[in-house]
Amino acid sequence: MVETINGTVDVEFHGVTKRYGDILAVDDMDLEVSSGSFVSLLGPSGCGKTTSLRLIAGFEQPNAGDVRIGGASVVGVPPHKRPVNMVFQNYSLFPHFTVAENIGFGLRQLKPRPSKTEITARVGEMLELVRLQGFEKRRTWELSGGQQQRVALARALINRPTVLLLDEPLAALDRKLRQDMQIELQTLQRDVGITFVLVTHDQEEALSMSDTIYLMDEGRIIQMGGARDLYDEPINRYVADFVGKSNFFDGEIAEADTSGAVIRLASGRVLRGRNPRGVESLNRNAAGVIAIRPELIHIEKANGSASLTTDVETTARIKNRIFLGDQTEYLVEAEGFGNILVLASKHAESVSGGFSPGDFVNVGWKESSALALEDTSKGGRPTAVPVPKIG
Amino acid sequence: MRLYAAAVYLFLYGPIALIVLFSFNSGRHAASFECCATFWYSRTFNNTFLIEALLNSLLIAGTTAVLATIMGTMASLALQRVKGPLRLIFDALTYIAIIIPGIVIGIATLVALVTAFDILNPWIASLGLGDARSNTLSLGYGSVIAAHTLFTMALVIIIVRARIQGMDRSLIEASADLYATPWATFRQVTFPQIFPAVMAGFLLSFTFSFDDFIIAFFVAGSETTLPIYVFSSIRRGITPETNVIATVVLTVSLTLLIIAQVLTRSRADRGGGKG
Numbered sequence: 001m002v003e004t005i006n007g008t009v010d011v012e013f014h015g016v017t018k019r020y021g022d023i024l025a026v027d028d029m030d031l032e033v034s035s036g037s038f039v040s041l042l043g044p045s046g047c048g049k050t051t052s053l054r055l056i057a058g059f060e061q062p063n064a065g066d067v068r069i070g071g072a073s074v075v076g077v078p079p080h081k082r083p084v085n086m087v088f089q090n091y092s093l094f095p096h097f098t099v100a101e102n103i104g105f106g107l108r109q110l111k112p113r114p115s116k117t118e119i120t121a122r123v124g125e126m127l128e129l130v131r132l133q134g135f136e137k138r139r140t141w142e143l144s145g146g147q148q149q150r151v152a153l154a155r156a157l158i159n160r161p162t163v164l165l166l167d168e169p170l171a172a173l174d175r176k177l178r179q180d181m182q183i184e185l186q187t188l189q190r191d192v193g194i195t196f197v198l199v200t201h202d203q204e205e206a207l208s209m210s211d212t213i214y215l216m217d218e219g220r221i222i223q224m225g226g227a228r229d230l231y232d233e234p235i236n237r238y239v240a241d242f243v244g245k246s247n248f249f250d251g252e253i254a255e256a257d258t259s260g261a262v263i264r265l266a267s268g269r270v271l272r273g274r275n276p277r278g279v280e281s282l283n284r285n286a287a288g289v290i291a292i293r294p295e296l297i298h299i300e301k302a303n304g305s306a307s308l309t310t311d312v313e314t315t316a317r318i319k320n321r322i323f324l325g326d327q328t329e330y331l332v333e334a335e336g337f338g339n340i341l342v343l344a345s346k347h348a349e350s351v352s353g354g355f356s357p358g359d360f361v362n363v364g365w366k367e368s369s370a371l372a373l374e375d376t377s378k379g380g381r382p383t384a385v386p387v388p389k390i391g
Numbered sequence: 392m393r394l395y396a397a398a399v400y401l402f403l404y405g406p407i408a409l410i411v412l413f414s415f416n417s418g419r420h421a422a423s424f425e426c427c428a429t430f431w432y433s434r435t436f437n438n439t440f441l442i443e444a445l446l447n448s449l450l451i452a453g454t455t456a457v458l459a460t461i462m463g464t465m466a467s468l469a470l471q472r473v474k475g476p477l478r479l480i481f482d483a484l485t486y487i488a489i490i491i492p493g494i495v496i497g498i499a500t501l502v503a504l505v506t507a508f509d510i511l512n513p514w515i516a517s518l519g520l521g522d523a524r525s526n527t528l529s530l531g532y533g534s535v536i537a538a539h540t541l542f543t544m545a546l547v548i549i550i551v552r553a554r555i556q557g558m559d560r561s562l563i564e565a566s567a568d569l570y571a572t573p574w575a576t577f578r579q580v581t582f583p584q585i586f587p588a589v590m591a592g593f594l595l596s597f598t599f600s601f602d603d604f605i606i607a608f609f610v611a612g613s614e615t616t617l618p619i620y621v622f623s624s625i626r627r628g629i630t631p632e633t634n635v636i637a638t639v640v641l642t643v644s645l646t647l648l649i650i651a652q653v654l655t656r657s658r659a660d661r662g663g664g665k666g
Contacts, residue, residue, distance in 0.1 A: 059564055079567040080576075092565040096583045105579075106569040159570065 008035040009071070010163050010195045011056055016065035018051050018219075025051040027219035028065070033163070033212075038189050038196045040206035043216035044242070049199045052216075053165050056197065058082045070162050080109070085156035086165040090172065091148045093140040099151050100136035103127065106159040126154035129188070146177045153185075157192060166198040170205060182208050203243050207231065215239055233276035237375045240291040247297070247340050250375065253288035256281040261372035263288045267336035271312065273372030287375040295343040296369040299330060300352060302360040310364030316340060318359045330355065332363055407641065414634035431631040438632070444620035451532060451616060452601035455539040459596040462540070463547025464589050468581075470548070471555050488545035497609030500538040504530065504610060530612025538610050539600040546599065547592035550655070554588035591651040598647050602640070 013031035058079035130150035316334035604618035
């Protein structure tokens, strides 16, 4: 075990690179998963998150760099000799075994092999943990998706691995069940105290369950942090775009310091935003973007009098209205800005009375709500994004 | 249209049904039917030449099936890891072994074996391992088994590989992930998954080898298999005995083929072939 300031570290990547032919799946990646934490690798498909997981499991070997589990290098160690277990995307339950035989599979491989009574007892404990008592003799194909998922979990947890790997475990479930399983997974992780590494493309899944999220793109980690860090302090446009919804106003960075930047839009308008990275200022004259979350934009009737609560204000016309139940989403068009997405809370709607397409409104926001970011989608890769250690 | 189909089936299977019926002949001639006796059955099973030929056939078919199944399964497991042009070559070779007419395999095997024996026998004799006058290596059971294994192995490869390709690859990964060694994975996951195909391959190999006349005719040397016996007895005149043999062989072959079919199909219905 490696001692760090944060405690023991279960999984480490040091400059790990994995290539498939010409394709760079994982690019010089560093990773540190501390013991007992719930970590998510988040990103679009093809970002290298699944490859990273398979590198931990041992199904893939890195072309360069070092993978360590519990402090010991596992490069070249085959999967069956690694103290990790995995929940596969399609569960991969053995169809020729019963539920109990599936769950006990890992125990039966141990040397010396535990006694029959011990295996039965441990399988019973696992069934209780995933609330599937009485399903011992069932065949796996008779189970529902959610039940199969729990069998896969029990099967992976029975050997008490150092790390549990989860490859898009909820992708095959319907929405309601997925939300239930998110809570269940989180509770389970706290109960067993095992380190979880989850791979997902679903930002909601990552945000709701994990202690730490690694947002990946093109085989690299773009930003690492807690759910709040990624949502409130995205370090560039990619992160702000991938995690949650954002309005983006493209322009050029006119002024910049460590606390924020001023961006000149094509329309000539200048907007100020915070610099969430806070460590170094943005490059002047580079492509930049102001990002604002739709729920941070204030919307009110256009009555001529400027509101005191916002720093930036503009008149706009409602183009579209989508009722979401708990919130209402407006698409408004403002001169010099283009389309702006605004989320109005139920409370705000009750005060304003709501708006209809064609209505003229005032929209505005506080400068502290706006983020000034580098636009990596235009300027290529950011030059060595420093990943701030948060928490 | 329905009548037409019925006529086709009658034409196809009528003669076979007739053979079964004629095997219960009580007369002396195979072609004229006198109802009804199992007399020819008892007579057939008391024919020592025939029983010897039958035992030869069972020995050859059994050994062939075992060898072809083991080697064919191993080959198909290995072939799934072969990629690119090499894979194409092996695929082509496998299909060629099935496509080539039996008579070609028969002649080719005969020529190859005789040539090889001619070269090897003096060597063996000079090493003092065999009798210098009579040849140690000669045509017989071994050569028939070798020739049969050659083409039934290709059958096994094709059947088993289809099953491997239909199998969920992540099951093997899941097994390895759960600390199973490669051998344990094969024993507990891969083999149970491909077992129906292996069994089907075994039964098909057995049937093909048991029924084969052409290849055996070329390479059997002085040994007699059941098809060879039937062929030579026909030349001496057809008795209802031939019908009896045909009926017995038909029953055994059909049973094995049906079992093979059921085995390959049953797993698909049970979610065994997911992914």
